Structures are given as C-alpha cells and as structure tokens.
Amino acid sequence: MAEVSSLLKRLCRVVLFLSQLYVFSGRGSLSFEHFQAAAQAIKDQPHSSSVPPSTTKITEVTPTPDYISKCPSNDLCTKLPTDCMQCSANHSCIYGKPATFECIAKPHVMCVDDNHQKQENFTITMTCQYCWQLPPSDYECSKSNSSICKTVACPRQRYNATCTVKDHVHCLGRRVFPKMLYCNWTGGYKWSTALALSITLGGFGADRFYLGQWREGLGKLFSFGGLGIWTLIDVFLICVGYVGPADGSLYI
Structure with a gap:
C-alpha cells in the first residue's frame, strides 16, 4: 500500500508539471499574449453609459407685451385705449370733421361688441386732426x-x-x-404782498427788495422813492403785473 501511495504522488507531480509546462508554452488560455489581446479588446471597446442622455424639452416662454397692462379684458372694442388697437390711417378726411377708421385689436387683447360677442374688426369715429x-x-x-x-x-x-x-x-x-x-411757472412770490409793500413801504424800496430786485431797491432807498415819483410808478406797474419777480416767474 505504501508503494501504491508513493506512485500516485509521483504521478500527480508529473501531471501538474506537464500542465504548467503547457500553460507557459503559449497554448493555454492563460498565456501572456492572450492576456494582452483580451486587455486591448476591452480598452478599444466604446464605453456605454447606463444613464440615458437627458431628453428634457425646453419650452420657449413668449414675453407679455407692455401694452397688455393698459388693456381691459372683455371690454367694448370701441372703448379700448389707443395702445390696444391698430387703426388704418385715413389722411383724406376733412380737418375738424368726424371720420370713420377701421381698427383691429392688438394680439392678446380680448374685446367684445355691444352684444358681448368676441370681436376683432371694428370701426371708431373720431375728429379728423393730427395729434x-x-x-x-x-x-x-x-x-x-x-x-x-x-x-x-x-x-x-x-x-x-x-x-x-x-x-x-x-x-x-x-x-x-x-x-x-x-413759460408758466412760479417762484412763490405773491402779487398781493408785492402790491401792499409798494403802497406802504415803496418809498424805501421794500417792494423791489421783496421781488429780488436789489439794485432797484437800493436806488429807491437812497433816493427816497425817486422823491415819490418812482414810488407811484411802481405801484401802477406792480398793479398791472408788468413788474414781477426777478427770477422771471409768475405771481401766485
């Protein structure tokens, strides 16, 4: 029995040696050349992503026109503001006379007729004149x-x-x-105040000082109102509005 066991061990060693020799000879499936070929094939193979590309559809948002805020919804077409309609120009009309114009509502504008039915084409009547x-x-x-x-x-x-x-x-x-x-503006000067100062203290130039006319005020002050003549003239000029504030504005 010992001889048989020793013989089997030797046979196993021979078989193992022959199998290793076969592998390293280049004919086995684990040869180095086969390993390089398999690695190159894997490298050349295109990579495929498991996640499909996104196909989200982007929808375009149409901006709302600026005139929409001025246009009432479901109102009479003939009562719409001018920014909400487009009218054909009728330059052959007679100036100052009523004229009829063909109009349509602008896009996104909803309007109705007298029967509350949706309307797109309508007519308006206006006076023939330029703006x-x-x-x-x-x-x-x-x-x-x-x-x-x-x-x-x-x-x-x-x-x-x-x-x-x-x-x-x-x-x-x-x-x-x-x-x-x-020109039509005021600097805050009152006509009543200027007239009252001209009548009471005009000989000292108070009216001219109040209106911002310093040179004339000094002239009246040192000449005692032009010996009274300048004072009377200023009362009349301020009364009719000919003499006003030095900044050129109107009286209140």
Whole structure:
C-alpha cells in the first residue's frame, strides 16, 4: 500500500508539471499574449453609459407685451385705449370733421361688441386732426425745461416740451410730439404782498427788495422813492403785473 501511495504522488507531480509546462508554452488560455489581446479588446471597446442622455424639452416662454397692462379684458372694442388697437390711417378726411377708421385689436387683447360677442374688426369715429392739433386738455407735456425761461418778458418766452396724447384720445400721426409752450411757472412770490409793500413801504424800496430786485431797491432807498415819483410808478406797474419777480416767474 505504501508503494501504491508513493506512485500516485509521483504521478500527480508529473501531471501538474506537464500542465504548467503547457500553460507557459503559449497554448493555454492563460498565456501572456492572450492576456494582452483580451486587455486591448476591452480598452478599444466604446464605453456605454447606463444613464440615458437627458431628453428634457425646453419650452420657449413668449414675453407679455407692455401694452397688455393698459388693456381691459372683455371690454367694448370701441372703448379700448389707443395702445390696444391698430387703426388704418385715413389722411383724406376733412380737418375738424368726424371720420370713420377701421381698427383691429392688438394680439392678446380680448374685446367684445355691444352684444358681448368676441370681436376683432371694428370701426371708431373720431375728429379728423393730427395729434399736435389737439386742445391742451387732450395731451400732457413735460415741464422739465419750463423753469429756465422767464414768464415775465416782452415778447413772452416759450420753451421746448415733449407732449404725449392721453390714452383715450384718438388722433392722426405720432402720439408723442414736440411743442413750443409759453413759460408758466412760479417762484412763490405773491402779487398781493408785492402790491401792499409798494403802497406802504415803496418809498424805501421794500417792494423791489421783496421781488429780488436789489439794485432797484437800493436806488429807491437812497433816493427816497425817486422823491415819490418812482414810488407811484411802481405801484401802477406792480398793479398791472408788468413788474414781477426777478427770477422771471409768475405771481401766485
């Protein structure tokens, strides 16, 4: 039995040696060349992500027009502000006469007719005139330059202003236009106060000092009101409004 066991051990060693020799000879599946080929194949294989690319659809948001805030919803089309409608120009109308204009509501504007039915095309009637021909009550003008000119002057001075037609007023042409306006502002001087000082203390130049006219005030003070003649003349000039504040503003 001992001989048989020793023989089996030797046989196992021979088989193990032959198998290792077969592997390192390059024919086995664990050869170095096969290992390099397998590694290169894995490296060349394209990488695939398990997470699919995002396919989120971006929706475009249409901005709301600025005029929408001025346009009432489901109101009569003929009562809409001018910024909410588009009208065809009718320049062949007669000035000062009523004229009919074809109009449509602007996009995103909802309006109805007299029967409360949705309406897109409608007509309006307005006086045939350009925007700059409107009465002053139908437009508003900027007053930023009104204080740089004198209101008390001969001839009366004007200043450049930018005027805008009111929303409910219809007219032809541009709704924003330049216009020459008369100077009309006040510095806080009261006509009644100036007249009272001229009558009571005019001989001392109090009226001229109050109006900011220091040179004339000093002249009246040292000449005792021009011996009374200058005082009487100033009372008349202030009474009719010819003599005003030195800054060129109007009386209150």
